[in-house]
Amino acid sequence: MDTAVVALDGVTVIYGKNQALKNVTARFAKGAVGLLGPNGAGKSTMLKALLGFIKPDQGRMTVLDMDVAEAPLAIRARIGYMPETDAHIPGMNAVTFVAYCGQLAGLPAVDAMQRAHEVLYYVGLGEARYRNVETYSTGMKQRIKLAQALVHDPDLLFLDEPTNGMDPKGRDEMLELVRDLGHNKGVSLILSSHLLPDVEYTCDHVVVMDKGQIATQGPIKELKGPTGRIYELRIKGDLPRFLEALATLGMGTQATDEDVMRVFVPDALGDQHAIFRAAAQFGAQIRHLRPSMPTLEDVFAKAVGED
C-alpha cells in the first residue's frame, strides 16, 4: 500500500447507546479507495468524523498527515466533501453557488468564479449553470455537489454515495468522472458506497465495513485472492468423490446455485484441462464449464460473513 492519505487508529464513535464506530483502525491509500459496507455500517460516520463534524470518543485520526483534532481547518482547506443528502445554498444559481463555495474555501472571487465555470463544465452542468439549484433534478444535484467539492482543487475527495438516486446513464457518467479524478487527475478520493460495482469500477483499494468495524481492507486485486482461474462447473457422476479428487489435486471448490459449483484452478495446474483430466480420471461427466472471475462481491460476502 502507498503512503496513507487517511489513517484511523482505534477510533470509537458512540451515539447514545449505539457504537457507530468500534475501535476502528484503517489506512486509506493514495488514489481511489472504496469505503464499502451495508447501510448503517458506519461509513458516513467515519467520513463525518474525518471532517471534524463528530468528535470521536476514542482514537486518533490523521488526514494528509495532519491530526484531525489539531488542524481541522488546514485539513478542510485541502479536502472536498460531497455529502450523501441533497445539499445546496438556497437562493443561488449553480455558478454562483459553486463560486461561493470556492470563496469559502479561500479562493479569490475572480478565481472562484472562473473555477466554478470550469468544474461545472467538467461535471456536465455547463449548459445549466445559470439555473437555480433548487430547480435541478436529482442527478443534477449530485453533479453540483461534486462540483462544489472540486472547485477549490482539493487533494482528497470524500464522496458519500455519489450515485444515489441517479438514472443508469447518469450513474455511469458519474462513475466515469470519479474514475477519471482518481486515475487521471491525481486527486485521491474515498468513495463511500454500498454498491459493489461502483467501488469495483472506480477504486483500486477497498476498506470494507460492517457493524461499525473494519471487516477487511487492502488492494482489491489482492483481496480477490491468489492468481488462478475460476470456473463454473456442473458434473454428472459421483459428486463427493469428484470433489475430494479436486481437493487432493489442489483445486478449491465452492457450491453456488443448486448443482453448479465454482472451482478454483491455481496457476500451477494450468487451465480448464486440469478439470477435464480430473473428470476423466474419476469417471465424471462435465455438463457445464464456464470461466468465472472473482468479484468484489465475493470479497464483501467473505468479509462480512455471508455465504
Place this chain on the structure above:
Amino acid sequence: MPIHDQSYRHYGGGRAAPGHSWLVIARAGIRTLIRKRVFIGLMLFALAPFMVRVVQFWISSQYPQASALAPSAETFRQFLEQQDFFVFVITVYVGAGLIANDRRANALQIYLSKPLMRTEYIFGKLAILFTFLCLVTLVPALLLLLLKVAFDGNVTFLKNNLFIIPAIVVGSLVQVLLASFTMLALSSLSKSARYVGILYVGITFFTTAMFGVLYAITGSSRVSWIAISANVTQVVDVVFRLKPRYATPWQVSLLVIIALIVLSISILERRVRGVEVVT
C-alpha cells in the same frame, strides 16, 4: 480537437488564510437581499422617519421662529424609538431564514466542510442582520447628528450634548444586538423560516401582552422585565440620560438583555453543527 480544454484542471492561484469566510458569507447574504425589490422598498420606508427628521432639523436651523422644532438629546432617543418598529420588521424579514433556510437545504454540512469555523459561520450570518439593522438605527441617527451640526454651521449643539454620540452608539447596539442574536438563535431551531418568523413575532407580542396584563393587575410597572421590548426601552432611556419609564431597575433590564444574548449564543453553539446527532 476542442479550442478550450473543458476537462478538470488544477488550480495554481492564491488562497486566503482561514478566518475571512465570515466576510464572504456576510457579503453574499447582503447581496442576495439587496437584489429583492420588496426589501429595498422596506429599507426605504424604514428611512422615512429619518427624512422627516432631516426636514425638521433644517427648518429649525433656518427659521428661528420654528424653535419648537429644535432638536434636543431626547429627539435622538425618540428617533431610535420610532425605528423600533422597523427593527422588528427587518429582523423578521431578514433574520428568520438566515439559518433556517440553510438547515432546510442541508447547507450546514457544505459550509462546515470548508475551512471555516462554526463561529465564523454564525458571525457571517449575524453580520447580515446586524448590517441592515444598523442601517436603520445607528447610521441614520449619527447622520442626523452630523446634519444638525451642518445645518447649524457650528458645533454648539454637539458640545452641549457630547454624551449623545456614545448614547446613539450604545442605544443602537443594544437594540440591534438583542434583535440579531435572538432571531439568529430562533432561526437555528427550525427548518422553516415562516415558523421562525411566527415564533419571533409570537414571543415579542406574548411577552408584551403578559406585561400589560400584569401591569393592569398589579398597577405597577416593576414587572416590565417580562417584556423583551420594555427592557430595551428601559436601558436605552438610561443611556440617553432620561428618566426610565418603568419601575423595574434598569440594571435588571440590562441583565435580562445580557441573559437573552447569552442564551442565544448557547443555542447557536448547540444547533450550528455539520451533523445533527439524534440519540
